[in-house]
Amino acid sequence: MTYRLKSPAIIDANMAIVEHLFTKHRPDGFAQLMAEALRSPKPRQEILDAVVRLLDPRPDDDLRLVVERRRPGNTKMRQTKRAEDIRIALAEEEFLLKYLEAGSPKHGSRKKAVGEIAAALGIGPDRVWKALRVLRDIPRS
Numbered sequence: 001m002t003y004r005l006k007s008p009a010i011i012d013a014n015m016a017i018v019e020h021l022f023t024k025h026r027p028d029g030f031a032q033l034m035a036e037a038l039r040s041p042k043p044r045q046e047i048l049d050a051v052v053r054l055l056d057p058r059p060d061d062d063l064r065l066v067v068e069r070r071r072p073g074n075t076k077m078r079q080t081k082r083a084e085d086i087r088i089a090l091a092e093e094e095f096l097l098k099y100l101e102a103g104s105p106k107h108g109s110r111k112k113a114v115g116e117i118a119a120a121l122g123i124g125p126d127r128v129w130k131a132l133r134v135l136r137d138i139p140r141s
Helices: 013-039 045-055 075-101 109-121 125-136
Strands: none
Touching (some): 013 045, 075 109, 109 125
């Protein structure tokens, strides 16, 4: 998004303020200001008019509001992925406890647990290690 000065004859007072705020606070700060103003119980009519004009600018306007997602993907999918990570970590912990209670050796037990859980769930061991790192900050051994 670029900013260029307009001739004084076509400057609208409200849009001049909006453009000034945009140049002062940059895009992220400006978006935060607008979001705070729109969250108020009764937003001012000037703010609503400015947002409408940014969404559908006139031909002589410099600024246009473009709504984009910051991160690709669906938020529901991120929650699903987290639920799968939790399920993987619980399965690994359960297997590890049973393995150690049986008197098996302690050395390499985590690696064996990861391999067994990966085989049981039909996923790769790297996926299990990643789930454990995300949830427990466990370094890969």
